[in-house]
Amino acid sequence: MRLKEKFIKEVIPAMRERLGYKSNMAVPKIEKVVLNTGFGRLVVGKTGDEPQKIVEAIVGDLTLIAGQKVMATKAKKAISAFKTRQGMLIGACCTLRGQRMYDFLERLINIALPRSRDFQGIDEKSIDQRGNLTVAFKEHIAFPEIAPEKTRSIFGFEITIVTTAKNKKESLELLKLMGFPIKH
Numbered sequence: 015m016r017l018k019e020k021f022i023k024e025v026i027p028a029m030r031e032r033l034g035y036k037s038n039m040a041v042p043k044i045e046k047v048v049l050n051t052g053f054g055r056l057v058v059g060k061t062g063d064e065p066q067k068i069v070e071a072i073v074g075d076l077t078l079i080a081g082q083k084v085m086a087t088k089a090k091k092a093i094s095a096f097k098t099r100q101g102m103l104i105g106a107c108c109t110l111r112g113q114r115m116y117d118f119l120e121r122l123i124n125i126a127l128p129r130s131r132d133f134q135g136i137d138e139k140s141i142d143q144r145g146n147l148t149v150a151f152k153e154h155i156a157f158p159e160i161a162p163e164k165t166r167s168i169f170g171f172e173i174t175i176v177t178t179a180k181n182k183k184e185s186l187e188l189l190k191l192m193g194f195p196i197k198h
Contacts, residue, residue, distance in 0.1 A: 016116070017119055020193070021044075025041075026041050029041045029188065042179035042180070043177065043178055044175060045111075046176045047109070047118055048109050048174040049076060049080050049084070049171060049173055050107045050171060051076060051105060051106050051107075053072050069086060071166045075165065075169075077108075078159040080108045081117065082110065084106045084108040086106050088101050121158070123194060126151075129156045134197060136197065138186060141182050145188075146176050149172070151170055153168050153170065154169055154170070177189075
């Protein structure tokens with residue numbers, strides 16, 4: 015069963031029963047998924063066209079993972095301790111909504127999380143007080159879209175799953191019912 019169908023047919027009735035919502039519209043849902051990576055340290059100190067090649071490789075890989083174009087982010091101000099200059103490309107981000115979001119979450123739950131190294135489950139501490147889940151990947155090659163032998167550099171990135179839940183308890187219940195492997 016697809017994740018969106020599962021949400022409508024199973025999760026909404028279960029959430030209404032367990033937490034006592036009066037309406038289907040009151041049940042929390044996943045609003046968006048944000049993918050974010052910083053590659054400042056990979057680019058700093060490189061000269062010529064080498065930083066541009068690294069940026070293109072990372073943006074290309076993240077675009078394959080997300081299924082849509084990724085936006086490269088620039089430094090807002092120069093920080094000498096990090097050797098960055100204003101306007102320098104230092105990261106990439108992407109926001110997924112709608113069907114692409116559900117497709118990405120299916121790949122995340124069923125393929126990428128089990129494939130990641132030493133995965134024991136998502137810790138409950140990863141959910142903040144507003145009900146948003148943040149998961150970090152140390153290696154992007156856990157996703158099936160990426161061929162490990164063709165990647166130039168392995169990078170880590172962060173996935174934030176934003177929910178409409180009012181607190182951590184509601185969000186935890188929603189994510190467990192959706193199939194996220196959350197350890198107790």
